Amino acid sequence: xxxxxxxxxxxxxxxxxxxxxxxxxxxxxxxxxxxxxxxxxxxxxxxxxxxxxxxxxxxxxxxxxxxxxxxxxxxxxxxxxxxxxxxxxxxxxxxxxxxxxxxxxxxxxxxxxxxxxxxxxxxxxxxxxxxxxxxxxxxxxxxxxxxxxxxxxxxxxxxxxxxxxxxxxxxxxxxxxxxxxxxxxxxxxxxxxxxxxxxxxxxxxxxxxxxxxxxxxxxxxxxxxxxxxxxxxxxxxxxxxxxxxxxxxxxxxxxxxxxxxxxxxxxxxxxxxxxxxxxxxxxxxxxxxxxxxxxxxxxxxxxxxxxxxxxxxxxxxxxxxxxxxxxxxxxxxxxxxxxxxxxxxxxxxxxxxxxxxxxxxxxxxxxxxxxxxxxxxxxxxxxxxxxxxxxxxxxxxxxxxxxxxxxxxxxxxxxxxxxxxxxxxxxxxxxxxxxxxxxxxxxxxxxxxxxxxxxxxxxxxxxxxxxxxxxxxxxxxxxxxxxxxxxxxxxxxxxxxxxxxxxxxxxxxxxxxxxxxxxxxxxxxxxxxxxxxxxxxxx
Amino acid sequence: xxxxxxxxxxxxxxxxxxxxxxxxxxxxxxxxxxxxxxxxxxxxxxxxxxxxxxxxxxxxxxxxxxxxxxxxxxxxxxxxxxxxxxxxxxxxxxxxxxxxxxxxxxxxxxxxxxxxxxxxxxxxxxxxxxxxxxxxxxxxxxxxxxxxxxxxxxxxxxxxxxxxxxxxxxxxxxxxxxxxxxxxxxxxxxxxxxxxxxxxxxxxxxxxxxxxxxxxxxxxxxxxxxxxxxxxxxxxxxxxxxxxxxxxxxxxxxxxxxxxxxxxxxxxxxxxxxxxxxxxxxxxxxxxxxxxxxxxxxxxxxxxxxxxxxxxxxxxxxxxxxxxxxxxxxxxxxxxxxxxxxxxxxxxxxxxxxxxxxxxxxxxxxxxxxxxxxxxxxxxxxxxxxxxxxxxxxxxxxxxxxxxxxxxxxxxxxxxxxxxxxxxxxxxxxxxx
Numbered sequence: 001x002x003x004x005x006x007x008x009x010x011x012x013x014x015x016x017x018x019x020x021x022x023x024x025x026x027x028x029x030x031x032x033x034x035x036x037x038x039x040x041x042x043x044x045x046x047x048x049x050x051x052x053x054x055x056x057x058x059x060x061x062x063x064x065x066x067x068x069x070x071x072x073x074x075x076x077x078x079x080x081x082x083x084x085x086x087x088x089x090x091x092x093x094x095x096x097x098x099x100x101x102x103x104x105x106x107x108x109x110x111x112x113x114x115x116x117x118x119x120x121x122x123x124x125x126x127x128x129x130x131x132x133x134x135x136x137x138x139x140x141x142x143x144x145x146x147x148x149x150x151x152x153x154x155x156x157x158x159x160x161x162x163x164x165x166x167x168x169x170x171x172x173x174x175x176x177x178x179x180x181x182x183x184x185x186x187x188x189x190x191x192x193x194x195x196x197x198x199x200x201x202x203x204x205x206x207x208x209x210x211x212x213x214x215x216x217x218x219x220x221x222x223x224x225x226x227x228x229x230x231x232x233x234x235x236x237x238x239x240x241x242x243x244x245x246x247x248x249x250x251x252x253x254x255x256x257x258x259x260x261x262x263x264x265x266x267x268x269x270x271x272x273x274x275x276x277x278x279x280x281x282x283x284x285x286x287x288x289x290x291x292x293x294x295x296x297x298x299x300x301x302x303x304x305x306x307x308x309x310x311x312x313x314x315x316x317x318x319x320x321x322x323x324x325x326x327x328x329x330x331x332x333x334x335x336x337x338x339x340x341x342x343x344x345x346x347x348x349x350x351x352x353x354x355x356x357x358x359x360x361x362x363x364x365x366x367x368x369x370x371x372x373x374x375x376x377x378x379x380x381x382x383x384x385x386x387x388x389x390x391x392x393x394x395x396x397x398x399x400x401x402x403x404x405x406x407x408x409x410x411x412x413x414x415x416x417x418x419x420x421x422x423x424x425x426x427x428x429x430x431x432x433x434x435x436x437x438x439x440x441x442x443x444x445x446x447x448x449x450x451x452x453x454x455x456x457x458x459x460x461x462x463x464x465x466x467x468x469x470x471x472x473x474x475x476x477x478x479x480x481x482x483x484x485x486x487x488x489x490x491x492x493x494x495x496x497x498x499x500x501x502x503x504x505x506x507x508x509x510x511x512x513x514x515x516x517x518x519x520x521x522x523x524x525x526x527x528x529x530x531x532x533x534x535x536x537x538x539x
Numbered sequence: 540x541x542x543x544x545x546x547x548x549x550x551x552x553x554x555x556x557x558x559x560x561x562x563x564x565x566x567x568x569x570x571x572x573x574x575x576x577x578x579x580x581x582x583x584x585x586x587x588x589x590x591x592x593x594x595x596x597x598x599x600x601x602x603x604x605x606x607x608x609x610x611x612x613x614x615x616x617x618x619x620x621x622x623x624x625x626x627x628x629x630x631x632x633x634x635x636x637x638x639x640x641x642x643x644x645x646x647x648x649x650x651x652x653x654x655x656x657x658x659x660x661x662x663x664x665x666x667x668x669x670x671x672x673x674x675x676x677x678x679x680x681x682x683x684x685x686x687x688x689x690x691x692x693x694x695x696x697x698x699x700x701x702x703x704x705x706x707x708x709x710x711x712x713x714x715x716x717x718x719x720x721x722x723x724x725x726x727x728x729x730x731x732x733x734x735x736x737x738x739x740x741x742x743x744x745x746x747x748x749x750x751x752x753x754x755x756x757x758x759x760x761x762x763x764x765x766x767x768x769x770x771x772x773x774x775x776x777x778x779x780x781x782x783x784x785x786x787x788x789x790x791x792x793x794x795x796x797x798x799x800x801x802x803x804x805x806x807x808x809x810x811x812x813x814x815x816x817x818x819x820x821x822x823x824x825x826x827x828x829x830x831x832x833x834x835x836x837x838x839x840x841x842x843x844x845x846x847x848x849x850x851x852x853x854x855x856x857x858x859x860x861x862x863x864x865x866x867x868x869x870x871x872x873x874x875x876x877x878x879x880x881x882x883x884x885x886x887x888x889x890x891x892x893x894x895x896x897x898x899x900x901x902x903x904x905x906x907x908x909x910x911x912x913x914x915x916x917x918x919x920x921x922x923x924x925x926x927x928x929x930x931x932x933x934x935x936x937x938x939x940x941x942x943x944x945x946x947x948x949x950x951x952x953x954x955x956x957x958x959x960x961x962x963x964x965x966x967x968x969x970x971x972x
Contacts, residue, residue, distance in 0.1 A: 324953045372766035390769035446721030446774035449781045453737035456782050524752040533760035533775050
C-alpha cells in the first residue's frame with residue numbers, strides 16, 4: 001500500500017513537472033489569453049458553485065489598470081475619458097495605449113528591478129529598461145543576468161545580479177532558484193527536503209555547483225575552469241557535488257585538474273594584474289553558469305516558464321496559482337493547473353514575452369473583479385479569483401500616485417498632448433525623493449507606525465503634496481469658491497471616483513467648521529484623503 | 540555542539556509535523572500575505588504571568604572584553620593589568636573595573652561560556668540579534684521584535700521597540716529587524732539624539748486640526764475597508780491608530796522631565812542619559828529597549844579603552860538596576876549586557892585584544908534571574924570554554940524563558956512552522972530563578 005502511494009505520488013510528480021498532467025485537454029493555443037483565463041477560472045466557479053463578485057465599475061477599472069501598467073493613478077482627464085467613452089472595445093484601447101507608453105516601459109523596469117534586487121542594494125534598472133525597450137524575452141533576460149557580461153554585448157549592469165550575491169554562494173544559489181524557478185531549496189542545504197522527496201542535499205549542492213567557480217575580481221565577475229564542492233550528508237558522509245539541476249539532470253563537463261602550486265601562483269598574479277588594469281577576466285572555455293541557463297531553458301516546462309507565469313499572475317491579481325511563490329513543487333499543487341500549463345506553454349511558444357502575458361491578464365474578467373464583497377454569502381477564498389484583491393503599492397507607485405493626485409488637474413487636461421506628457425513626467429520626477437522614504441514591501445509586509453508618523457508630521461510630506469500654488473490641487477481648490485466643487489475635484493484627482501454621500505457630507509462639514517481659515521482646512525482635507533487607506537493600495 | 544546546530548525551520552522530522560498536516564493546512568494558510576500566527580496557543584496563565592515583563596538590552600557594540608568585565612584572569616600571561624575583585628556573592632570575582640557591580644551582584648547572573656565561533660563583526664552582530672544563523676530566504680525577526688510582539692500590546696500607545704544607536708561605528712551591524720513578523724514590530728531606531736523622528740507635530744498644524752484631520756482620515760479609511768479584506772490594509776489602519784498615542788509619548792524621551800537628582804545619578808554621558816530614557820520607556824510600558832554603547836573594538840590600547848568604557852558601564856548599569864529596584868520594576872525587567880563577541884585573551888603587539896567568539900561572557904539581571912549565579916567556566920588562560928558551553932540559541936532561550944516566553948513557541952510563516960529558537964535548544968535554567 002505504502003509502495004503504491006509512493007509510486008503514484010512519484011508518477012504524479014513527474015507528470016506535474018513535465019507539464020503533462022493536462023496537456024491533452026488544454027484549450028487550443030490560438031485562443032486569446034484573456035478568454036482562456038476566464039474559461040478555466042469560470043469552470044472552477046461553476047464546478048464548485050463559487051459566488052463571484054461583479055466586475056469593477058469603469059472608475060475602479062481604469063485606476064487599477066493604470067496603476068498596474070504604468071505605476072501611477074490616472075489623471076482626472078484620463079479617468080473621465082475612459083468612463084465617458086462609448087467604445088465597446090474601450091478596455092482594449094486603454095490597455096494598448098498604456099502599454100505603448102514610455103511610462104509602461106519604465107514601470108516594468110522599476111518593478112522587475114525591485115523584485116530581482118530582493119531587498120538588496122543593486123541597480124539592474126538600466127539593464128532591464130534596455131531589455132524591455134527592445135522587447136527582450138524573459139529567457140534572455142535570465143540568461144544575461146546569470147551569465148552576466150561574459151556574453152559579448154550584454155550591458156555591464158546585468159552582471160550586478162551575480163556580483164551583489166557572489167560573496168555568499170548559498171544566497172546566490174537560493175535566490176536564483178526562488179526568482180527564476182519558483183523554488184526555495186535552502187532547507188536542502190542541511191538535510192534532504194522533508195516534504196519534497198525530489199529535493200535532496202545533492203540537489204542543493206548540485207545547484208550551488210553552477211555558481212561555485214564564480215568569483216569577483218576587482219568588480220568584474222569571473223569564473224574558474226576548475227573546482228568542485230564537497231559536502232557532508234546528515235549522516236556525516238562526505239560527498240562530491242555533481243553539476244545537477246533541480247530536475248535531477250546532471251550536466252557533463254570537461255575533465256579538470258586542480259592547479260599546481262605554481263599554476264595557482266601564476267593565476268593569482270594574473271588576476272591581480274587584471275584588477276590593477278581594471279580589466280575583465282577572460283571567460284572560461286566551459287562556464288558552469290552557462291550550463292545552468294542551458295539546462296533550465298531546455299527543461300523549462302518543469303520550472304522556468306511556470307515560475308514566470310505564477311509570479312506575473314501574482315503581481316497583477318494579488319495571489320499566485322501556487323502560494324507561496326517560492327514553493328512551486330509537486331507537493332504544493334496549483335489552484336488552476338490547466339491554466340498554469342496553458343499560460344506557460346503560450347509564453348514559451350511566444351519567446352517568453354512578458355508583455356504578451358501581461359496584456360492577456362489585464363484584459364481578463366478575472367483581473368477585473370470588484371474587490372468589495374457586499375454579498376450576504378461568505379466571501380470566497382482568494383484562491384478562486386472570484387473577488388478582487390487589495391494589493392499594497394510599491395514606494396514609487398505610491399508616491400507617484402499621490403503626486404499626480406496632488407497636482408492641479410488642469411495641468412493634465414490641456415489639448416497639447418506633448419505638454420501634458422511633459423507635466424506628467426515632471427510630476428513623477430518630483431515624487432521620487434519622497435518615495436525613497438517609503439519602505440519596499442516584502443513578503444510579510446505590514447505598514448509601520450514609522451510610515452504613519454512620516455505622513456503625519458514630516459515637513460517633506462507637506463512640501464511635496466500640500467503646496468498651494470497654481471500648479472497644485474490644494475491651490476486649485478482654494479481658488480474654487482464652492483466647497484462642493486472643490487471636494488469633488490479632489491475626489492476625482494485623488495480617489496479617481498465620485499464620493500459617497502456620507503463621505504461628501506463629512507468632508508463638507510470639515511471645511512465648514514473651519515471657514516475662518518478655509519485654505520488651511522483644504523490642506524488638512526487633502527492630507528486626510530492622501531493618507532487614507534484607499535490611496536495606499538491598488539484595489 | 541551549539542555553534543554547529545543547523546536550522547530545521549522548514550519542517551524536518553524534528554518538527555513533528557506530518558505531511559498530511561502540511562497539505563491540509565497549505566490551502567487555508569496560503570492567503571495573501573502569509574499569516575504569521577502562534578502555532579501553539581499559549582495558556583492564559585502564561586499570558587498573565589508575562590504581562591508586564593520588560594527587557595533592556597545594553598548592547599556593547601564592537602565586543603567588550605570578558606577578561607576586563609565578567610571573567611577576569613589572574614596570574615596568567617593573558618591577564619592584563621587589571622585584577623579581579625570579590626563580589627557581594629561569596630566565591631564570585633569580577634574585574635576590578637566593575638567595583639559598583641561587585642557590590643550589587645545580588646540581582647545579576649553571569650554567563651561565562653558563550654561560544655559563537657564566528658569572530659566577525661557583521662555576522663556575529665547578526666547572530667547575537669537573531670539568536671541563530673541568518674538564512675538566505677527567511678528573514679528572522681531579532682530579539683527586540685520577538686519580544687515586542689510577545690510582551691507588547693497590539694494597540695499600545697507607547698512604542699514597543701526602541702533602539703538607541705548614536706555612534707556610527709558598527710551601527711549597520713546591529714540592526715534590529717522585524718523580519719517575517721512585519722513592520723508592526725520594527726524598532727524605532729534612534730540614531731540622532733534622544734528623540735524619535737517625526738514624533739512631534741509641525742508648527743504649521745495646530746493640535747485640533749491634527750486630531751480632526753486624523754479622524755477624517757479614519758472615517759474615509761473605514762468606508763474604504765468595508766467589504767475588503769487584507770492584513771496589510773489592517774496594518775495601515777493600526778499604524779495610523781497609534782500615531783496620536785506615540786506622539787503623546789514624546790515626553791518619555793525627554794529627560795528634562797526627570798528630577799535633577801535622578802538625572803545626576805545617571806550622569807551626563809549619552810549612555811547614561813539613554814539608559815534613563817530606557818527606564819522611562821519601560822516604566823510607561825515599552826517592552827523592549829536597546830541602548831547601544833560603541834565602540835569596544837579595542838585592537839589597540841585595549842586597557843585604556845576598557846578603563847573608560849567599563850567604568851562607565853559599571854556606573855550606568857548599577858544606577859539603572861538601583862533605579863528599577865527602587866521603583867519596583869526590577870522584578871519584571873530583565874537587563875542584559877551583550878555584544879557581538881568578546882576579545883582574545885592573547886594581547887597583541889598594540890596592547891590590544893582582537894575579536895574572540897570562542898569563550899566569552901554576557902550578563903542577565905533582574906526579571907526571572909537567579910541573582911549571584913555564575914554559569915559556565917573558561918580555561919585558566921581563557922582560550923576555551925571548560926564547562927557549560929552554550930551558543931546564541933541557548934542564550935536567547937534563556938532570555939525568553941526569563942520573561943515568561945516559551946522558547947519553543949512556533950510562528951507560522953505561510954505554511955512553515957518557525958520556532959522562536961532552533962529545535963532542541965535548551966535554556967540555561969541554572970541562572971533562572
